[in-house]
Amino acid sequence: MMTGEQYVESIRSMKTEIYMFGEKINSAADSPILRPSLNSVKATYDLAEKPEYEDLMTVTSHLTGKKINRFCHIHQSAEDLINKVKMQRLCGQKTAACFQRCVGMDAFNAIYSTTFEVDKKYNTPYFNNFKEYLKMVQEKDLTVDGAMTDPKGDRGLAPSQQSDPDLYLHVVERRADGVVVRGAKSHQTGISNSHEVIVMPTIAMRPEDKDYAISFAVPVDTKGIFMIVGRQSCDTRKLEGGKIDMGNSEFGGMEALVVFDNVFVPNDRIFLNGETDFSGVLVERFAGYHRQSYGGCKVGVGDVLIGAAALIADYNGAAKASHVKDKLIEMTHLNETLYSCGIACSAQGSKTESGNYLIDMLLANVCKQNVTRYPYEIARLAEDIAGGLMVTAPSEKDLRHEKLGPYVEKYLKGVDGVPTEYRLRVLRLIENLTLGAAAVGYRTESMHGAGSPQAQRIMIARQGNIAQKKDLAKAIAKIDKK
Amino acid sequence: MAVIAVKYCGGCNPRYDRVGFVRSLQGDFPELEVAGADAAEPDFALVVCGCPARCVQHEQLTGRQGKFVAASPEDREALCAALAEMR
Incomplete structure (x- = not known):
């Protein structure tokens, strides 16, 4: 290697x-x-x-x-x-x-x-x-x-x-x-x-x-x-x-x-x-594996964003507020739900004729469908906790400026014991993930990567087995199947 | 010098510093030589899992004088007791 x-x-x-x-x-x-x-x-x-x-x-x-x-x-x-x-x-x-x-x-x-x-x-x-x-x-x-x-x-x-x-x-x-x-x-x-x-x-x-x-x-x-x-x-x-x-x-x-x-x-x-009769098979299988992938990669990035949101709450002196705690809980819940989907479609995987394992297609598409939504909400909650300074903070050049730097240090300080620079670093990380360069990967790629939302809905419709579910309902309601 | 073979889990979401955990053992047991999981006939085998899932496969790993699976910092005391018996 x-x-x-x-x-x-x-x-x-x-x-x-x-x-x-x-x-x-x-x-x-x-x-x-x-x-x-x-x-x-x-x-x-x-x-x-x-x-x-x-x-x-x-x-x-x-x-x-x-x-x-x-x-x-x-x-x-x-x-x-x-x-x-x-x-x-x-x-x-x-x-x-x-x-x-x-x-x-x-x-x-x-x-x-x-x-x-x-x-x-x-x-x-x-x-x-x-x-x-x-x-x-x-x-x-x-x-x-x-x-x-x-x-x-x-x-x-x-x-x-x-x-x-x-x-x-x-x-x-x-x-x-x-x-x-x-x-x-x-x-x-x-x-x-x-x-x-x-x-x-x-x-x-x-x-x-x-x-x-x-x-x-x-x-x-x-x-x-x-x-x-x-x-x-x-x-x-x-x-x-x-x-x-x-x-x-x-x-x-x-x-x-x-x-x-x-x-x-x-x-x-x-x-x-x-x-041509195998083109669709290849596309579906690749899409399935790649939709599974998002239950891993975006979760890892989400872990960092949750950590950054918790850090900025500490640095802002807001960590004890019950609504902040609850927002971090919600972010964790959403992130782990994506992970659950990634694990589920993997655990339910099955062997193909060739011998390799394929994920459960329905659960992989459910995984990605959730990924088209939850990172947006996780990002929104991170921005909520971070506050507006995330998008108004002066540049690093101002922080390092001989005349301006001391004012930036003084007025953008959060809690005692935490350098202003640390506060700015975490704010910039949250900015990077929610609307900066990494938002390409964390948000818009979550939406469209491995197929746009409608692509998963089509697969979920195909795999959803509504006919069998109707029979289940008929059985419980004592309706003759015929 | 006794050899302890260490196998780590994959580290997808560790709840503690697994590498730090092993490093701290070397402080208490300086006579131990820490080796990788592929060490030949180690005296002791240590599996370091990052969380209670304990998902790493370690059936192939054996130690002549024992094996321990750690999954949290709280396991340190029992591990140290096992290593002390080996002295």
Whole structure:
């Protein structure tokens, strides 16, 4: 397995084409705006090296028998599914950010079982292609971006009906040794911090969408791939040179629009190629795993936000107020409810034909549906406890100013014994999580990541088994079933 | 020098400082050598769980003179008694 430092060097040595604010970036490792996001992924390597986290962060590969990072693992049991959620909670606690490696892990598991079933029906080589690919990923301990979401254009039209055929990524040329693809993937979390990208279709498809039912993996610095980094709230605070105003100076997340401009994919890297009847299966399984993930990662970040809210209550001298105590209880209740859902859908997981374990789909969608709501309420309560100073406090430069600093120290002090700087630091952390750069991951990603709220409601409707519930009601009401 | 093999739980949500807990033992028992869970034939095995769930798997871990599963700082007294018997 790689150490964190080896990981950073491996990213620095890549020739990834990254653009931000109209400029080409040499490497995420050396960009002050992107470096915090790299640090979040680095944490997944650093934690795996520590004995006190080894049991969650590492596991034995069923493919090779060697110790690997759990982010490269194919889940072999319900216990594996539970440990995945626990690992994600841990990583969320340690970074208070989106640590970006989950999408790849969820893609691995969805592709593993789907390719097995595709091969069974069509006698294709995808399962073996994928296993060989994954062995390489495990051996080298790579970070792989899971790329699903197409830009989609007119949401009312199928991929092959779009006026611009590139609004869904598709095959444009088929050769003897592979395919050439063109299109883009939106909202790509962690792509600048990844070694590889694994692509999946984004919706169920019909036979006429054959060229769009494509899944493959290539190195991120493959010719034809380039990324345009998305802006985040308060992103340029990272250029100011200070540490306090960022709120979280060490960790962060990133997302980008990734363009695939006539990219060649060799045959042995292809995991689906035209089998449209399995496109929806792959999407549903990936979405299920990723909705499970949010019951871990957002809970860990929520732990930090609850801690920050409790701290600021202490520093403000408001900790004994009964309404403050009750708000912290409510935040905890909401956060642990999300965790309960993550654990529940894992504990109820079952074995697929391929041998890996799949979460309970209904409970995974319930998990994510709750995640689209509760972080917003947790954030609201944190802001309530923090007070308005969270959004009106002077800058770090003013705190450090020879003339102004003493006034900032004097008038923004809370309780005795706590430096004003500490109060400002915690306020900035709460700001960061509720409306700053980390709000991208904690709020809006909670809403739309792994599928927008309506996507879960559709799955809940499908899985809800209303017919059986009607029979239950009839039995109790003594209504003849006929 | 007696070897104590330590296996930690994964630390998803520890209620106390597990690493600090082990470090404090070394203060009281300087003759103990703390090793990882993969130590060969340790004299004593210690499983350090971060909460009452005690979820870590440790069947493979054995100590020639005993094994203890700690799940809170309150377990320290009983653990120290077990280690003292080993002296």
